[in-house]
Amino acid sequence: MKNISSLASGVALGSAGIMMMSVLSGCSAQQQEAQNRFVVIEQQANGKYIVIEEMPTDGPSRAIIREKDENGNTVERFMNEAEMKALAEQEYQKVQNGTSETVQDNGGSAGMGLAGTILAVAAGSLLGNMIGNALMNNKNFSKNATSSNKSAYSRSAASRASKTSSKKSFFGSSSKTASSRSYGS
Protein backbone atom coordinates (compact mmCIF):
# COMPACT_ATOMS: atom_id res chain seq x y z
CA MET A 1 0.00 0.00 0.00
CA LYS A 2 2.40 2.67 -1.11
CA ASN A 3 -0.12 5.48 -1.35
CA ILE A 4 -2.59 4.86 1.37
CA SER A 5 -1.94 6.29 4.76
CA SER A 6 -3.71 4.84 7.69
CA LEU A 7 -3.69 5.81 11.30
CA ALA A 8 -0.77 4.45 13.23
CA SER A 9 -2.31 5.45 16.52
CA GLY A 10 -4.92 7.67 18.05
CA VAL A 11 -2.40 10.45 18.28
CA ALA A 12 -2.67 10.92 14.53
CA LEU A 13 -6.14 12.17 15.35
CA GLY A 14 -4.61 15.11 17.16
CA SER A 15 -6.57 16.50 20.05
CA ALA A 16 -9.64 14.57 18.86
CA GLY A 17 -7.67 11.35 19.36
CA ILE A 18 -6.91 12.17 22.95
CA MET A 19 -10.59 12.52 23.71
CA MET A 20 -11.46 9.36 21.77
CA MET A 21 -8.78 7.22 23.44
CA SER A 22 -9.77 8.54 26.79
CA VAL A 23 -13.43 7.58 26.31
CA LEU A 24 -12.65 4.19 24.76
CA SER A 25 -10.20 3.25 27.50
CA GLY A 26 -12.80 3.98 30.14
CA CYS A 27 -10.66 6.71 31.64
CA SER A 28 -13.17 9.43 30.96
CA ALA A 29 -14.69 11.18 33.85
CA GLN A 30 -17.99 11.80 35.46
CA GLN A 31 -17.15 14.59 37.89
CA GLN A 32 -16.73 18.16 36.75
CA GLU A 33 -13.57 20.09 37.50
CA ALA A 34 -12.41 23.25 35.81
CA GLN A 35 -9.06 23.86 34.13
CA ASN A 36 -8.08 20.21 33.88
CA ARG A 37 -6.13 18.99 30.89
CA PHE A 38 -5.86 16.11 28.46
CA VAL A 39 -2.25 16.03 27.36
CA VAL A 40 -0.07 13.92 25.11
CA ILE A 41 3.55 13.92 26.22
CA GLU A 42 6.18 12.53 23.87
CA GLN A 43 9.68 11.42 24.69
CA GLN A 44 12.26 13.00 22.40
CA ALA A 45 15.35 11.30 20.96
CA ASN A 46 17.42 12.86 23.76
CA GLY A 47 15.20 11.23 26.39
CA LYS A 48 13.52 14.51 27.39
CA TYR A 49 9.74 14.91 27.30
CA ILE A 50 7.66 17.48 25.42
CA VAL A 51 3.93 18.19 25.45
CA ILE A 52 2.72 17.71 21.87
CA GLU A 53 -1.04 17.97 22.43
CA GLU A 54 -3.06 19.65 25.11
CA MET A 55 -6.71 20.41 25.49
CA PRO A 56 -8.94 21.50 28.36
CA THR A 57 -11.42 18.97 29.72
CA ASP A 58 -14.34 18.95 32.08
CA GLY A 59 -13.16 15.67 33.57
CA PRO A 60 -10.03 14.90 35.60
CA SER A 61 -6.63 15.50 34.05
CA ARG A 62 -5.10 12.59 32.19
CA ALA A 63 -2.19 12.00 29.89
CA ILE A 64 -0.99 9.76 27.14
CA ILE A 65 2.74 9.17 27.39
CA ARG A 66 4.52 8.15 24.19
CA GLU A 67 7.94 6.65 24.79
CA LYS A 68 10.49 4.53 22.97
CA ASP A 69 11.04 0.99 24.26
CA GLU A 70 14.42 -0.71 24.19
CA ASN A 71 13.87 -1.67 20.54
CA GLY A 72 13.16 1.90 19.53
CA ASN A 73 9.44 1.26 18.99
CA THR A 74 6.96 3.87 20.13
CA VAL A 75 4.80 2.65 22.98
CA GLU A 76 1.94 4.51 24.58
CA ARG A 77 0.68 4.35 28.12
CA PHE A 78 -2.18 6.05 29.83
CA MET A 79 -1.70 8.03 33.00
CA ASN A 80 -4.61 8.96 35.22
CA GLU A 81 -4.91 12.01 37.41
CA ALA A 82 -3.68 10.27 40.56
CA GLU A 83 -0.48 9.14 38.83
CA MET A 84 0.07 12.57 37.33
CA LYS A 85 -0.49 14.18 40.70
CA ALA A 86 1.99 11.85 42.40
CA LEU A 87 4.68 12.79 39.88
CA ALA A 88 3.83 16.50 40.10
CA GLU A 89 4.03 16.41 43.90
CA GLN A 90 7.37 14.61 43.77
CA GLU A 91 8.69 17.28 41.40
CA TYR A 92 7.24 20.07 43.52
CA GLN A 93 9.19 18.72 46.50
CA LYS A 94 12.30 19.22 44.38
CA VAL A 95 11.18 22.75 43.52
CA GLN A 96 10.98 23.51 47.21
CA ASN A 97 14.47 22.25 47.93
CA GLY A 98 15.82 23.92 44.79
CA THR A 99 16.82 20.79 42.86
CA SER A 100 14.01 20.66 40.27
CA GLU A 101 15.02 21.23 36.68
CA THR A 102 11.77 23.15 36.18
CA VAL A 103 13.23 26.12 38.05
CA GLN A 104 16.76 25.86 36.64
CA ASP A 105 17.98 27.94 33.75
CA ASN A 106 18.50 25.22 31.17
CA GLY A 107 19.81 27.53 28.49
CA GLY A 108 16.68 27.40 26.39
CA SER A 109 16.87 23.73 25.39
CA ALA A 110 13.40 22.23 25.07
CA GLY A 111 12.12 19.34 27.14
CA MET A 112 12.45 18.09 30.69
CA GLY A 113 12.02 14.85 32.60
CA LEU A 114 8.51 13.40 32.73
CA ALA A 115 7.68 14.67 36.22
CA GLY A 116 8.94 18.14 35.39
CA THR A 117 6.96 18.23 32.16
CA ILE A 118 3.77 17.21 33.93
CA LEU A 119 4.30 19.82 36.63
CA ALA A 120 4.94 22.43 33.93
CA VAL A 121 1.81 21.72 31.96
CA ALA A 122 -0.66 21.14 34.78
CA ALA A 123 0.66 22.44 38.10
CA GLY A 124 -2.44 24.53 38.71
CA SER A 125 -4.97 21.81 38.08
CA LEU A 126 -3.02 19.07 39.88
CA LEU A 127 -1.71 20.92 42.91
CA GLY A 128 -4.02 23.91 43.06
CA ASN A 129 -4.00 27.39 41.61
CA MET A 130 -1.89 28.93 44.37
CA ILE A 131 1.02 26.62 43.67
CA GLY A 132 0.47 26.94 39.91
CA ASN A 133 0.54 30.71 40.01
CA ALA A 134 3.53 30.80 42.32
CA LEU A 135 5.44 28.53 39.95
CA MET A 136 4.50 30.55 36.87
CA ASN A 137 5.83 33.67 38.62
CA ASN A 138 9.23 31.99 38.65
CA LYS A 139 10.94 33.18 35.47
CA ASN A 140 12.80 29.94 34.79
CA PHE A 141 9.73 27.80 35.44
CA SER A 142 7.64 29.90 33.10
CA LYS A 143 10.30 29.73 30.37
CA ASN A 144 10.75 25.97 30.75
CA ALA A 145 6.99 25.41 30.75
CA THR A 146 6.65 27.29 27.47
CA SER A 147 9.57 25.58 25.75
CA SER A 148 8.30 22.14 26.79
CA ASN A 149 4.87 22.66 25.31
CA LYS A 150 4.41 22.39 21.54
CA SER A 151 0.66 21.91 21.58
CA ALA A 152 -1.58 23.99 19.34
CA TYR A 153 -3.69 24.81 22.36
CA SER A 154 -0.93 26.61 24.20
CA ARG A 155 0.20 28.35 21.01
CA SER A 156 -3.21 29.63 20.09
CA ALA A 157 -4.30 31.44 23.25
CA ALA A 158 -4.59 34.93 21.78
CA SER A 159 -6.09 38.08 23.13
CA ARG A 160 -9.19 39.46 21.49
CA ALA A 161 -9.80 43.08 20.64
CA SER A 162 -13.33 44.32 20.96
CA LYS A 163 -14.97 47.01 18.89
CA THR A 164 -18.47 48.11 18.15
CA SER A 165 -20.20 48.68 14.85
CA SER A 166 -23.45 47.74 13.23
CA LYS A 167 -23.15 44.54 11.22
CA LYS A 168 -25.89 42.60 9.52
CA SER A 169 -26.97 39.13 10.47
CA PHE A 170 -28.57 36.60 8.17
CA PHE A 171 -30.08 33.13 8.44
CA GLY A 172 -32.64 34.39 10.93
CA SER A 173 -35.59 32.79 9.19
CA SER A 174 -33.88 29.64 8.03
CA SER A 175 -36.09 26.60 8.29
CA LYS A 176 -33.66 24.08 6.90
CA THR A 177 -32.99 22.17 10.09
CA ALA A 178 -35.89 19.74 9.98
CA SER A 179 -34.00 16.60 9.14
CA SER A 180 -31.31 15.11 11.32
CA ARG A 181 -28.83 14.84 8.46
CA SER A 182 -29.49 17.54 5.96
CA TYR A 183 -26.59 18.92 3.97
CA GLY A 184 -24.35 15.95 3.45
CA SER A 185 -26.09 14.62 0.37
Next chain:
Amino acid sequence: MIHLKKLNPLDDATLEELGFTWHTDEDGSKYVSDALVQISSEQAEAYYTATNEIYDMYVEAAEYVIENELFFDLGIPFNLVDAIKKSWENDVHWHIYGRFDLAGGIDGEQIKLIEFNADTPTGLFETALLQWALLKHNNMDEDSQFNNVYEAISNNFKRLITLFDELETFDERYDNWKILFSSIAGNDEEEATTKLLQQMATDAGFNTSFEYLENTHFDEDGIYDADENKYEYWFKLYPWEDIAHDEPELATTLTNIMDSQEAIILNPAYTLLFQSKGMLKILYDLFPDSPYLLQTSFEPLQGVKQVEKAVFGREGANTKIIGSDGTTIEQTDGPYDNYKKVYQKYVDFPKDSNGDKYQAGVFFAYEACGMSFRKGGEVMDNMSKFVGHVIV
Protein backbone atom coordinates in the same frame (compact mmCIF):
# COMPACT_ATOMS: atom_id res chain seq x y z
CA MET B 1 -20.51 -9.57 -2.99
CA ILE B 2 -19.76 -7.34 0.00
CA HIS B 3 -18.23 -9.34 2.85
CA LEU B 4 -18.82 -8.03 6.34
CA LYS B 5 -17.04 -8.46 9.65
CA LYS B 6 -19.35 -8.40 12.66
CA LEU B 7 -18.27 -6.21 15.57
CA ASN B 8 -19.06 -5.44 19.16
CA PRO B 9 -20.87 -2.14 18.64
CA LEU B 10 -20.19 0.97 20.69
CA ASP B 11 -23.16 1.64 22.95
CA ASP B 12 -25.15 4.87 22.67
CA ALA B 13 -23.74 6.32 25.89
CA THR B 14 -20.16 5.87 24.67
CA LEU B 15 -21.04 7.31 21.26
CA GLU B 16 -22.53 10.35 22.93
CA GLU B 17 -19.46 10.73 25.09
CA LEU B 18 -17.42 10.74 21.89
CA GLY B 19 -19.58 13.62 20.65
CA PHE B 20 -21.61 11.50 18.26
CA THR B 21 -25.24 12.14 19.11
CA TRP B 22 -26.96 11.30 15.80
CA HIS B 23 -26.62 7.54 16.27
CA THR B 24 -30.32 6.72 15.92
CA ASP B 25 -32.47 7.47 12.88
CA GLU B 26 -35.98 8.88 12.99
CA ASP B 27 -37.49 5.39 12.75
CA GLY B 28 -35.51 4.26 15.81
CA SER B 29 -33.02 2.17 13.82
CA LYS B 30 -29.29 2.48 14.44
CA TYR B 31 -27.49 4.74 11.97
CA VAL B 32 -24.10 3.03 12.50
CA SER B 33 -23.79 -0.57 11.34
CA ASP B 34 -22.33 -3.14 13.74
CA ALA B 35 -20.26 -4.59 10.90
CA LEU B 36 -17.33 -3.43 8.79
CA VAL B 37 -16.96 -3.90 5.03
CA GLN B 38 -13.89 -6.00 4.34
CA ILE B 39 -11.81 -4.76 1.42
CA SER B 40 -8.37 -5.71 0.14
CA SER B 41 -5.46 -3.29 0.04
CA GLU B 42 -5.64 -3.44 -3.78
CA GLN B 43 -9.28 -2.35 -3.67
CA ALA B 44 -8.43 0.49 -1.29
CA GLU B 45 -5.60 1.50 -3.60
CA ALA B 46 -8.00 1.51 -6.56
CA TYR B 47 -10.44 3.82 -4.73
CA TYR B 48 -7.50 6.10 -3.91
CA THR B 49 -6.29 6.24 -7.51
CA ALA B 50 -9.77 6.70 -8.95
CA THR B 51 -10.59 9.56 -6.59
CA ASN B 52 -7.39 11.45 -7.39
CA GLU B 53 -7.95 11.06 -11.14
CA ILE B 54 -11.59 12.13 -10.86
CA TYR B 55 -10.61 15.24 -8.91
CA ASP B 56 -8.11 16.20 -11.62
CA MET B 57 -10.87 15.82 -14.20
CA TYR B 58 -13.14 18.06 -12.11
CA VAL B 59 -10.47 20.77 -12.07
CA GLU B 60 -10.12 20.62 -15.86
CA ALA B 61 -13.87 20.60 -16.32
CA ALA B 62 -14.31 23.61 -14.01
CA GLU B 63 -11.73 25.51 -16.04
CA TYR B 64 -13.73 24.64 -19.17
CA VAL B 65 -17.01 25.79 -17.59
CA ILE B 66 -15.52 29.12 -16.52
CA GLU B 67 -13.81 29.79 -19.86
CA ASN B 68 -16.98 29.01 -21.77
CA GLU B 69 -19.39 30.67 -19.31
CA LEU B 70 -21.48 27.52 -18.87
CA PHE B 71 -22.85 28.55 -15.47
CA PHE B 72 -26.45 28.54 -16.61
CA ASP B 73 -26.06 24.99 -17.95
CA LEU B 74 -25.00 23.85 -14.47
CA GLY B 75 -27.88 25.62 -12.74
CA ILE B 76 -25.49 28.01 -10.97
CA PRO B 77 -27.37 30.98 -9.43
CA PHE B 78 -26.41 34.15 -11.35
CA ASN B 79 -25.59 36.03 -8.14
CA LEU B 80 -22.69 33.69 -7.34
CA VAL B 81 -21.00 33.67 -10.74
CA ASP B 82 -18.64 36.52 -9.77
CA ALA B 83 -17.76 34.84 -6.49
CA ILE B 84 -17.04 31.58 -8.31
CA LYS B 85 -14.77 33.30 -10.84
CA LYS B 86 -12.92 35.26 -8.17
CA SER B 87 -12.37 32.20 -6.00
CA TRP B 88 -11.11 30.24 -9.01
CA GLU B 89 -8.55 32.90 -9.95
CA ASN B 90 -6.55 32.78 -6.73
CA ASP B 91 -5.12 29.72 -4.98
CA VAL B 92 -5.67 31.23 -1.54
CA HIS B 93 -9.26 30.07 -1.99
CA TRP B 94 -8.14 26.57 -1.12
CA HIS B 95 -10.57 23.64 -1.25
CA ILE B 96 -10.42 22.12 2.25
CA TYR B 97 -12.28 18.86 1.70
CA GLY B 98 -14.93 17.01 -0.27
CA ARG B 99 -16.40 13.54 -0.58
CA PHE B 100 -16.81 11.48 -3.73
CA ASP B 101 -19.64 8.96 -3.85
CA LEU B 102 -18.67 5.93 -5.91
CA ALA B 103 -20.21 2.70 -7.14
CA GLY B 104 -18.23 -0.45 -7.94
CA GLY B 105 -14.76 -1.25 -6.64
CA ILE B 106 -15.74 -4.69 -5.28
CA ASP B 107 -15.57 -8.04 -7.09
CA GLY B 108 -13.61 -6.51 -9.95
CA GLU B 109 -16.44 -4.12 -10.83
CA GLN B 110 -15.23 -0.87 -12.35
CA ILE B 111 -15.34 2.11 -9.96
CA LYS B 112 -17.87 4.66 -11.22
CA LEU B 113 -18.47 8.23 -10.08
CA ILE B 114 -21.98 8.80 -8.74
CA GLU B 115 -21.45 12.40 -7.58
CA PHE B 116 -19.11 14.78 -5.78
CA ASN B 117 -20.10 16.45 -2.51
CA ALA B 118 -17.62 19.29 -2.72
CA ASP B 119 -19.21 22.11 -0.74
CA THR B 120 -20.66 20.82 2.56
CA PRO B 121 -19.99 17.10 2.89
CA THR B 122 -20.93 15.36 6.11
CA GLY B 123 -20.15 11.80 7.12
CA LEU B 124 -16.84 13.27 8.25
CA PHE B 125 -17.06 12.46 11.95
CA GLU B 126 -18.12 8.90 11.13
CA THR B 127 -15.30 8.34 8.65
CA ALA B 128 -12.45 10.12 10.41
CA LEU B 129 -13.18 9.13 14.01
CA LEU B 130 -16.00 6.65 14.44
CA GLN B 131 -14.82 3.83 12.20
CA TRP B 132 -11.39 4.11 13.80
CA ALA B 133 -13.03 3.95 17.26
CA LEU B 134 -14.80 0.75 16.15
CA LEU B 135 -11.44 -0.84 15.31
CA LYS B 136 -9.98 0.28 18.62
CA HIS B 137 -13.04 -0.90 20.59
CA ASN B 138 -12.77 -4.34 18.97
CA ASN B 139 -9.01 -4.60 19.52
CA MET B 140 -8.36 -4.72 15.80
CA ASP B 141 -5.27 -3.43 14.02
CA GLU B 142 -5.59 0.34 13.73
CA ASP B 143 -3.38 0.31 10.63
CA SER B 144 -5.89 -1.74 8.69
CA GLN B 145 -8.04 1.13 7.52
CA PHE B 146 -7.76 3.60 4.65
CA ASN B 147 -8.28 6.52 6.97
CA ASN B 148 -5.93 9.45 7.13
CA VAL B 149 -8.81 11.91 7.05
CA TYR B 150 -8.07 13.83 10.24
CA GLU B 151 -4.42 14.48 9.48
CA ALA B 152 -5.02 15.13 5.77
CA ILE B 153 -7.64 17.81 6.43
CA SER B 154 -5.54 19.30 9.21
CA ASN B 155 -2.62 19.51 6.76
CA ASN B 156 -4.90 21.00 4.12
CA PHE B 157 -5.79 23.81 6.51
CA LYS B 158 -2.04 24.51 6.69
CA ARG B 159 -2.04 24.85 2.91
CA LEU B 160 -4.25 27.91 3.25
CA ILE B 161 -0.94 29.49 4.27
CA THR B 162 1.69 27.38 2.51
CA LEU B 163 -0.27 26.68 -0.74
CA PHE B 164 1.88 24.35 -2.85
CA ASP B 165 5.03 24.79 -0.73
CA GLU B 166 6.25 22.50 2.02
CA LEU B 167 3.91 22.25 5.02
CA GLU B 168 6.89 22.92 7.28
CA THR B 169 6.85 26.55 6.16
CA PHE B 170 3.51 27.07 7.94
CA ASP B 171 5.00 28.12 11.27
CA GLU B 172 7.19 30.86 9.81
CA ARG B 173 4.49 32.22 7.47
CA TYR B 174 1.46 32.02 9.72
CA ASP B 175 0.68 35.39 11.26
CA ASN B 176 -2.13 34.60 13.68
CA TRP B 177 -4.90 34.84 11.08
CA LYS B 178 -8.15 33.52 12.51
CA ILE B 179 -10.74 31.12 11.12
CA LEU B 180 -14.37 31.41 12.19
CA PHE B 181 -16.39 28.18 11.86
CA SER B 182 -20.17 28.38 11.52
CA SER B 183 -23.13 26.04 11.26
CA ILE B 184 -26.82 26.54 11.79
CA ALA B 185 -28.06 26.33 15.40
CA GLY B 186 -30.14 23.32 16.36
CA ASN B 187 -28.57 20.63 14.18
CA ASP B 188 -26.26 18.37 16.19
CA GLU B 189 -24.71 16.64 13.20
CA GLU B 190 -23.78 19.82 11.39
CA GLU B 191 -22.49 21.44 14.56
CA ALA B 192 -20.34 18.41 15.46
CA THR B 193 -19.02 18.21 11.89
CA THR B 194 -18.14 21.91 11.91
CA LYS B 195 -16.50 21.71 15.34
CA LEU B 196 -14.49 18.69 14.21
CA LEU B 197 -13.18 20.74 11.29
CA GLN B 198 -12.42 23.53 13.76
CA GLN B 199 -10.42 21.07 15.87
CA MET B 200 -8.47 19.95 12.79
CA ALA B 201 -7.63 23.59 12.01
CA THR B 202 -6.65 24.25 15.63
CA ASP B 203 -4.36 21.22 15.55
CA ALA B 204 -2.85 22.62 12.34
CA GLY B 205 -1.87 25.70 14.36
CA PHE B 206 -4.65 28.15 13.49
CA ASN B 207 -6.39 30.48 15.87
CA THR B 208 -10.05 29.46 15.56
CA SER B 209 -13.52 30.20 16.88
CA PHE B 210 -17.06 28.92 16.44
CA GLU B 211 -20.18 31.02 15.96
CA TYR B 212 -23.65 29.93 14.86
CA LEU B 213 -24.61 31.23 11.42
CA GLU B 214 -27.46 33.22 12.94
CA ASN B 215 -25.04 35.12 15.18
CA THR B 216 -22.35 35.74 12.57
CA HIS B 217 -22.23 39.34 11.35
CA PHE B 218 -21.28 40.69 7.96
CA ASP B 219 -20.56 44.03 6.39
CA GLU B 220 -18.56 45.16 3.37
CA ASP B 221 -15.42 45.21 5.51
CA GLY B 222 -15.57 41.66 6.72
CA ILE B 223 -17.01 38.82 8.75
CA TYR B 224 -17.44 38.99 12.53
CA ASP B 225 -18.53 36.82 15.46
CA ALA B 226 -21.16 37.99 17.95
CA ASP B 227 -18.51 39.92 19.89
CA GLU B 228 -17.51 41.83 16.74
CA ASN B 229 -14.17 40.08 16.39
CA LYS B 230 -13.16 40.11 12.73
CA TYR B 231 -11.90 36.96 11.00
CA GLU B 232 -9.59 36.44 8.03
CA TYR B 233 -11.26 33.11 7.15
CA TRP B 234 -14.84 31.94 7.45
CA PHE B 235 -15.82 28.27 7.13
CA LYS B 236 -19.57 27.78 6.71
CA LEU B 237 -21.22 24.38 6.71
CA TYR B 238 -24.05 25.85 4.68
CA PRO B 239 -24.69 25.33 0.96
CA TRP B 240 -23.63 28.14 -1.36
CA GLU B 241 -26.77 27.72 -3.48
CA ASP B 242 -28.94 28.26 -0.39
CA ILE B 243 -27.08 31.50 0.34
CA ALA B 244 -27.73 32.52 -3.28
CA HIS B 245 -31.46 31.78 -3.15
CA ASP B 246 -32.42 32.45 0.46
CA GLU B 247 -29.97 35.24 1.38
CA PRO B 248 -29.22 37.08 -1.91
CA GLU B 249 -28.02 40.21 -0.08
CA LEU B 250 -25.43 38.09 1.72
CA ALA B 251 -24.31 36.60 -1.60
CA THR B 252 -23.55 40.14 -2.79
CA THR B 253 -21.82 41.07 0.46
CA LEU B 254 -19.65 37.95 0.39
CA THR B 255 -18.67 38.65 -3.22
CA ASN B 256 -17.61 42.18 -2.21
CA ILE B 257 -15.70 40.85 0.80
CA MET B 258 -13.79 38.50 -1.50
CA ASP B 259 -13.20 41.32 -3.97
CA SER B 260 -11.68 43.59 -1.34
CA GLN B 261 -9.77 40.59 0.13
CA GLU B 262 -11.20 41.19 3.58
CA ALA B 263 -11.87 37.49 4.17
CA ILE B 264 -11.55 34.10 2.51
CA ILE B 265 -14.63 31.89 2.54
CA LEU B 266 -14.44 28.11 2.83
CA ASN B 267 -15.19 25.86 1.08
CA PRO B 268 -14.56 28.27 -1.82
CA ALA B 269 -17.41 29.40 -4.06
CA TYR B 270 -16.06 27.34 -6.96
CA THR B 271 -16.93 24.18 -5.04
CA LEU B 272 -20.51 24.99 -6.07
CA LEU B 273 -19.43 24.19 -9.64
CA PHE B 274 -18.07 20.83 -8.47
CA GLN B 275 -21.23 20.27 -6.43
CA SER B 276 -23.56 20.74 -9.41
CA LYS B 277 -24.50 17.38 -10.87
CA GLY B 278 -24.50 19.21 -14.20
CA MET B 279 -20.73 18.70 -14.03
CA LEU B 280 -21.31 14.97 -14.54
CA LYS B 281 -22.48 15.83 -18.07
CA ILE B 282 -19.56 18.21 -18.71
CA LEU B 283 -17.11 15.57 -17.45
CA TYR B 284 -18.62 12.93 -19.72
CA ASP B 285 -18.38 15.31 -22.71
CA LEU B 286 -14.72 16.12 -21.97
CA PHE B 287 -13.56 12.63 -20.92
CA PRO B 288 -15.84 10.15 -22.72
CA ASP B 289 -13.21 7.40 -22.48
CA SER B 290 -12.64 7.66 -18.73
CA PRO B 291 -13.47 4.33 -17.08
CA TYR B 292 -14.77 6.20 -14.03
CA LEU B 293 -17.56 8.18 -15.71
CA LEU B 294 -21.13 7.16 -16.48
CA GLN B 295 -22.88 8.51 -19.56
CA THR B 296 -24.73 11.66 -18.44
CA SER B 297 -26.90 14.14 -20.32
CA PHE B 298 -29.18 17.13 -19.74
CA GLU B 299 -31.82 15.22 -21.77
CA PRO B 300 -33.25 11.78 -20.96
CA LEU B 301 -31.02 9.02 -22.36
CA GLN B 302 -32.61 6.82 -25.01
CA GLY B 303 -33.12 3.12 -24.39
CA VAL B 304 -31.01 2.73 -21.24
CA LYS B 305 -31.82 2.41 -17.57
CA GLN B 306 -30.92 5.75 -15.99
CA VAL B 307 -31.22 7.99 -12.93
CA GLU B 308 -32.75 11.46 -13.03
CA LYS B 309 -31.25 13.80 -10.45
CA ALA B 310 -31.68 17.48 -9.54
CA VAL B 311 -28.41 19.40 -10.07
CA PHE B 312 -28.40 20.53 -6.43
CA GLY B 313 -30.32 17.64 -4.89
CA ARG B 314 -29.02 16.24 -1.58
CA GLU B 315 -29.48 13.06 0.45
CA GLY B 316 -31.01 11.23 -2.51
CA ALA B 317 -34.06 13.51 -2.57
CA ASN B 318 -35.84 14.18 -5.91
CA THR B 319 -34.20 11.19 -7.54
CA LYS B 320 -35.95 9.03 -10.12
CA ILE B 321 -34.82 5.67 -11.48
CA ILE B 322 -36.10 5.22 -15.05
CA GLY B 323 -36.16 1.90 -16.88
CA SER B 324 -34.82 1.46 -20.42
CA ASP B 325 -38.44 1.64 -21.66
CA GLY B 326 -38.91 5.04 -20.05
CA THR B 327 -41.08 3.88 -17.14
CA THR B 328 -40.35 5.11 -13.62
CA ILE B 329 -39.08 2.25 -11.44
CA GLU B 330 -38.56 4.17 -8.22
CA GLN B 331 -38.62 7.78 -7.16
CA THR B 332 -38.08 9.93 -4.09
CA ASP B 333 -39.65 13.32 -3.47
CA GLY B 334 -38.08 16.29 -1.75
CA PRO B 335 -37.46 20.02 -1.87
CA TYR B 336 -35.17 20.14 -4.92
CA ASP B 337 -37.66 19.63 -7.75
CA ASN B 338 -37.26 23.18 -9.06
CA TYR B 339 -33.64 22.57 -9.99
CA LYS B 340 -32.54 21.55 -13.46
CA LYS B 341 -32.25 17.77 -14.01
CA VAL B 342 -29.46 15.53 -15.29
CA TYR B 343 -29.80 11.96 -16.54
CA GLN B 344 -27.05 9.55 -15.54
CA LYS B 345 -26.77 5.99 -16.82
CA TYR B 346 -27.79 3.55 -14.08
CA VAL B 347 -25.15 1.43 -12.37
CA ASP B 348 -25.84 -1.14 -9.68
CA PHE B 349 -24.07 -0.84 -6.31
CA PRO B 350 -22.21 -3.80 -4.75
CA LYS B 351 -24.54 -5.86 -2.53
CA ASP B 352 -24.18 -7.93 0.64
CA SER B 353 -25.80 -11.32 1.24
CA ASN B 354 -29.04 -9.60 2.33
CA GLY B 355 -29.24 -7.66 -0.91
CA ASP B 356 -28.44 -4.33 0.78
CA LYS B 357 -26.47 -1.98 -1.45
CA TYR B 358 -23.21 -0.21 -0.60
CA GLN B 359 -21.95 3.12 -1.89
CA ALA B 360 -18.33 4.05 -1.19
CA GLY B 361 -17.61 7.56 0.04
CA VAL B 362 -14.00 8.66 -0.45
CA PHE B 363 -12.86 11.85 1.24
CA PHE B 364 -10.53 14.16 -0.63
CA ALA B 365 -8.29 16.77 0.99
CA TYR B 366 -5.49 17.59 -1.50
CA GLU B 367 -5.53 13.87 -2.24
CA ALA B 368 -7.80 10.95 -1.44
CA CYS B 369 -7.42 10.45 2.30
CA GLY B 370 -9.96 7.95 3.60
CA MET B 371 -13.17 6.13 2.92
CA SER B 372 -16.31 4.59 4.35
CA PHE B 373 -19.57 3.14 3.03
CA ARG B 374 -23.26 3.92 3.05
CA LYS B 375 -25.70 1.05 3.05
CA GLY B 376 -29.18 1.43 1.67
CA GLY B 377 -31.64 0.55 -1.03
CA GLU B 378 -31.90 1.65 -4.63
CA VAL B 379 -31.47 5.35 -3.72
CA MET B 380 -29.01 6.26 -0.95
CA ASP B 381 -31.15 8.60 1.12
CA ASN B 382 -31.34 10.14 4.55
CA MET B 383 -32.13 6.73 6.07
CA SER B 384 -29.06 4.98 4.65
CA LYS B 385 -26.68 3.54 7.25
CA PHE B 386 -23.03 4.27 7.94
CA VAL B 387 -20.70 1.28 7.54
CA GLY B 388 -16.98 1.51 8.28
CA HIS B 389 -14.38 -0.67 6.62
CA VAL B 390 -11.35 -2.78 7.41
CA ILE B 391 -8.55 -3.77 5.06
CA VAL B 392 -7.96 -7.52 5.24
